[in-house]
Amino acid sequence: MPNKTTDFSERTIEYGTLLADFKELLKRNGLKFTIQREVILEMLYNSDEHLTPEALHQLIIHKRPELKAGIATIYRTLSLLEDSDMVTSLSFGAQGKKYELGAKDHHDHIICTECGEITEFVDEEIETRQQLIATELGFKMSDHSMQIYGTCKTCQKK
Amino acid sequence: MPNKTTDFSERTIEYGTLLADFKELLKRNGLKFTIQREVILEMLYNSDEHLTPEALHQLIIHKRPELKAGIATIYRTLSLLEDSDMVTSLSFGAQGKKYELGAKDHHDHIICTECGEITEFVDEEIETRQQLIATELGFKMSDHSMQIYGTCKTCQKK
DNA sequence: GTCGCTGCAAAGTCTTTGCAGAGAG
């Protein structure tokens, strides 16, 4: 059996394109393009991490202190982006959701329960089977998410 | 390829056995067996649903009004049960977690995004691959969860 | 009897909302 599992984490879209999509989305809905919205998108784009609203807030405060961005705006923008399928949220374990840009190719997550590190991957075989399962159970599949929990290489050494 | 996907939802353990395990667990940790704890376990056992702490609370208030069980006790007991791996929590979408007894065989979930119905299933092929993926990425897998989102048969008709 | 458990209410988190002024189109 060929190995079809890929450790996946590269960005698949140019920032310019993403930004254009975002502006287009805003225009289509009669919404305005503001500096806060742009910065949030940019931070999500440039982060390799899955960010919590609070982490995103801190990031903005540190990198763009002149904005004095309020946490409420972060939440509002993330909701907007999530509703428009531009970002995806992951909710696991304790409290709080983490967000990531949805502009990357689809992938699943493997999460270290010790340090919280998240690695992304795709496995064709699983993707195919999920579709099959949904059909078998009479569902029309729209989305899915899979998380594997475990201990990462680094934490195993400790 | 043989079909190894199963629609799975039956209970695989007698209540008596479960209760004995629970008592055993409590004794082992120097904890006490109380009527509240028993009722919570029983409600989880008898429910086909995945319950939120609040739903569980309401259920107890209605079925055992004499207990006047406090929501705090529900939370405390659920945490206890979760820490001991007797129940599993699912957190998805909006806010709040839902709990289910872990005494059933392992399974994954397919969730209707319209009505919130949750169907359980197991697919051997996916189970096997998950283990493989974790190993490939240098993780020691401890657990995993998978959710498929879609529209169920009933909601598709609407 | 001892020591953990419980309900209650208060305190915490995280997230959402109301509002008046700021700013995009």
Place this chain on the structure above:
DNA sequence: CTCTCTGCAAAGACTTTGCAGCGAC
């Protein structure tokens, strides 16, 4: 100019914690 956005602070939703009396062992 108009009408949406924003920051702030207040309000909400959900969960946890402190405490004094209660109850399992």
